[in-house]
Amino acid sequence: MTTYDIALIGFGGVNRTLAELINTRGEKLRSELGFDLRVVAITDLRLGSLVQPEGVDLSVALKLGGDNETFAAYGGSADTNNEAVIRNCTADIICEATFTNPDDGEPAVSHVRWALESGKSVCTTNKGPVALRGAELSSLAEQNGVHFEFEGAVMSGTPVIRLAKKMFAGLKLNGFEGILNGTSNYVLGRMEDGLDFDAAIKEAQELGYAEANPAADIEGYDVQLKVLILANELLDAGIELKDVHRQGISSMAPEDLRKAARAGRHWKLVGAARRNPDGSVTAGVSPVALPLDHGLAGVSGATNAVSFETDLLGAVTISGPGAGRVETAYALLSDIIAMHAARTEVAANA
Numbered sequence: 001m002t003t004y005d006i007a008l009i010g011f012g013g014v015n016r017t018l019a020e021l022i023n024t025r026g027e028k029l030r031s032e033l034g035f036d037l038r039v040v041a042i043t044d045l046r047l048g049s050l051v052q053p054e055g056v057d058l059s060v061a062l063k064l065g066g067d068n069e070t071f072a073a074y075g076g077s078a079d080t081n082n083e084a085v086i087r088n089c090t091a092d093i094i095c096e097a098t099f100t101n102p103d104d105g106e107p108a109v110s111h112v113r114w115a116l117e118s119g120k121s122v123c124t125t126n127k128g129p130v131a132l133r134g135a136e137l138s139s140l141a142e143q144n145g146v147h148f149e150f151e152g153a154v155m156s157g158t159p160v161i162r163l164a165k166k167m168f169a170g171l172k173l174n175g176f177e178g179i180l181n182g183t184s185n186y187v188l189g190r191m192e193d194g195l196d197f198d199a200a201i202k203e204a205q206e207l208g209y210a211e212a213n214p215a216a217d218i219e220g221y222d223v224q225l226k227v228l229i230l231a232n233e234l235l236d237a238g239i240e241l242k243d244v245h246r247q248g249i250s251s252m253a254p255e256d257l258r259k260a261a262r263a264g265r266h267w268k269l270v271g272a273a274r275r276n277p278d279g280s281v282t283a284g285v286s287p288v289a290l291p292l293d294h295g296l297a298g299v300s301g302a303t304n305a306v307s308f309e310t311d312l313l314g315a316v317t318i319s320g321p322g323a324g325r326v327e328t329a330y331a332l333l334s335d336i337i338a339m340h341a342a343r344t345e346v347a348a349n350a
């Protein structure tokens, strides 16, 4: 039985939930998936770092989090020590789930780079490294014979990237449009229900949807990163963040939304990209009042959906959860499953 030793970088909603899944469903994972997962290191900005090659007692680690509690109380350190932990721990796979920094992706870009350079695979839900340094990091992974997987960076646990790459083979993708941020979609819906902005955002935060700074959700920075990822990963656009124009929903008022609903339209924050006749790609994020018969108009709550424009099939839509601790923790697990499948295939062909 293969055992993958993993390190959790960032021990917030997503990585804690992955630890809970491993702690409570380990036997089921083993019997269903054919491998074991063992957490050998955890770091967190607030909790410090804990490195235990024999395996961390997750029941203990998951209880941590009280005021001023750090890993120092359990044989670890109050210091995060990310570079030393990432480069030197015995993990096969680094699970990076720290804050997304939409400006330069740091320090997560460095976390991923240190892991790949030290021969460790990486799975991440952090949009920064994927959007801003994706090509460079994928190349570094290949050079080092390891994997860089990031299914959770767009649409959380909904496997849109893998589905599009594997199931759209033979099709030419000419563009896409989608609802790619669960928080803003949830907020728009709750404002239609009559809540004000702040109350709706608070609910999204309590549900674990929102970024550490929810302005990233509301002002469109999160969708801008996701549009960049999809455009470069699936349309081979070769564009940069500055090429994706961005407008958020902070200027919208509940009355605007209710007026549109009465007129048979729903305001949505839509991310889109399209290939131009000269082959260039135009991309952006903006609020749009969609007619009720539009394929995206009925997408509600934290659900996401993206419609791809294809040459042979016309529009093909993928829809599913776009945010949520469990849904996103599953994305990391799906990345590890993909790594295991690739490793098993290589072994079978050896």
Ligand SMILES: NC(=O)c1ccc[n+]([C@@H]2O[C@H](COP(=O)([O-])OP(=O)(O)OC[C@H]3O[C@@H](n4cnc5c(N)ncnc54)[C@H](O)[C@@H]3O)[C@@H](O)[C@H]2O)c1
Residues within 6 Å of the ligand: 009, 010, 011, 012, 013, 014, 015, 043, 044, 045, 046, 080, 082, 097, 098, 099, 100, 107, 125, 126, 127, 152, 153, 156, 208, 209, 210, 211, 212, 322, 323, 324, 325, 328
């Ligand atoms: N929550 C979701 O629905 C969702 C979905 C898809 C992607 N994501 C992305 O996944 C990542 C994690 O999301 P989350 O909901 O767990 O966020 P979170 O804020 O709950 O947890 C992030 C954790 O990372 C820690 N951290 C931040 N910087 C660190 C550093 N330099 N070193 C070590 N630890 C650090 C924080 O202390 C925190 O505990 C984010 O980048 C987010 O954008 C989240």
Ligand SMILES: N[C@@H](CCO)C(=O)O
Residues within 6 Å of the ligand: 153, 155, 156, 180, 181, 182, 183, 184, 209, 210, 211, 217, 222, 322, 323, 324
């Ligand atoms: N804050 C993001 C998490 C998923 O990337 C959202 O609401 O969609």
